[in-house]
Amino acid sequence: MPGQLEKKVAFITGVARGQGRSHAVRLAEEGADIIGLDICRQIDTVFYPMPGPADLDETKRLVEKAGGRIHADIADVRDLEAVQAVYRAGVAEFGDVDIAVANAGIMPIIEQGAARQAWHDAIGTMLTGAWHVLETVTPRLVERGQGGSIVITSSSAGLSGLGVNVLPGSAAYSAAKHGVIGLMRLYASRLARHNIRVNTVHPTGVDTPMAHNDEFDRFAVANPDAVKGFYNALPVNYIEAVDISNAIVYLVSESGRYVTGTTLTVDAGYLVRP
Numbered sequence: 001m002p003g004q005l006e007k008k009v010a011f012i013t014g015v016a017r018g019q020g021r022s023h024a025v026r027l028a029e030e031g032a033d034i035i036g037l038d039i040c041r042q043i044d045t046v047f048y049p050m051p052g053p054a055d056l057d058e059t060k061r062l063v064e065k066a067g068g069r070i071h072a073d074i075a076d077v078r079d080l081e082a083v084q085a086v087y088r089a090g091v092a093e094f095g096d097v098d099i100a101v102a103n104a105g106i107m108p109i110i111e112q113g114a115a116r117q118a119w120h121d122a123i124g125t126m127l128t129g130a131w132h133v134l135e136t137v138t139p140r141l142v143e144r145g146q147g148g149s150i151v152i153t154s155s156s157a158g159l160s161g162l163g164v165n166v167l168p169g170s171a172a173y174s175a176a177k178h179g180v181i182g183l184m185r186l187y188a189s190r191l192a193r194h195n196i197r198v199n200t201v202h203p204t205g206v207d208t209p210m211a212h213n214d215e216f217d218r219f220a221v222a223n224p225d226a227v228k229g230f231y232n233a234l235p236v237n238y239i240e241a242v243d244i245s246n247a248i249v250y251l252v253s254e255s256g257r258y259v260t261g262t263t264l265t266v267d268a269g270y271l272v273r274p
Ligand SMILES: NC(=O)c1ccc[n+]([C@@H]2O[C@H](COP(=O)([O-])OP(=O)(O)OC[C@H]3O[C@@H](n4cnc5c(N)ncnc54)[C@H](O)[C@@H]3O)[C@@H](O)[C@H]2O)c1
Pocket: 013, 014, 015, 016, 017, 018, 019, 020, 037, 038, 039, 040, 041, 050, 051, 075, 076, 077, 078, 103, 104, 105, 106, 125, 126, 129, 153, 154, 155, 156, 202, 203, 204, 205, 206, 207, 208, 209, 210, 211
């Protein structure tokens, strides 16, 4: 059976592991060629270990194992020129991009020395980084005139007051995840007449190294008040990365053809928890 994304090219950020890797593999399973990037190094204000180049190689292996093709390289989404360089090299290999997923993110919510820097790292990665993806892909999508679909990964923290504390990194996480909704609505409105759709997805806690790690578990035990609101209405602690990937397949394929300007929750009922 043909996949839902045959002959499509998808540009995805943060593909070295976690949700980004899952999106790359899942979209490749549906027939898309993947252009991906990841920073592949530690950001000093982040309290949990970030991936390295070997993780990006593993994503390449998994995409190819799924029968797909991938062009992936190291780049920081805070650096527009670096993002555009990977995009251009990927387009040279596979042709024009139809789909973009601005997924790269960090969660610098536990203080690591330079607290104020955590604000800039989080806003730079998750708000400015998402804008860099939009700015990279939209001119050619419009020029080409064949429509397109863009998804930005927000969070439950983009729709509710969820916050671990008021440290700058925590505040910036919440601000960035709310901020991308504004970006999404602006671009969805401006690009609709070109049949280019823009949506956000809002996961609850996903079982990836960002949310499920020893450092955070220790923090949660030491600070029960900070995390007492972290539970879902459905009986599940962490959802899986592929749950978000499946929502993205829905949004970017024919099944989502009239869906734009939407904040799609995949949150196990987090927002309606009793
Ligand atoms: N895990 C959760 O519970 C959860 C919940 C809601 C939303 N999110 C969001 O989902 C997205 C994916 O996170 P994940 O759960 O897969 O975590 P993850 O840490 O496993 O993956 C994030 C990826 O983004 C990359 N990245 C970070 N900063 C970057 C930068 N400046 N430039 C390029 N790449 C960068 C990392 O290296 C990593 O590979 C993030 O935007 C995150 O905020 C996660």
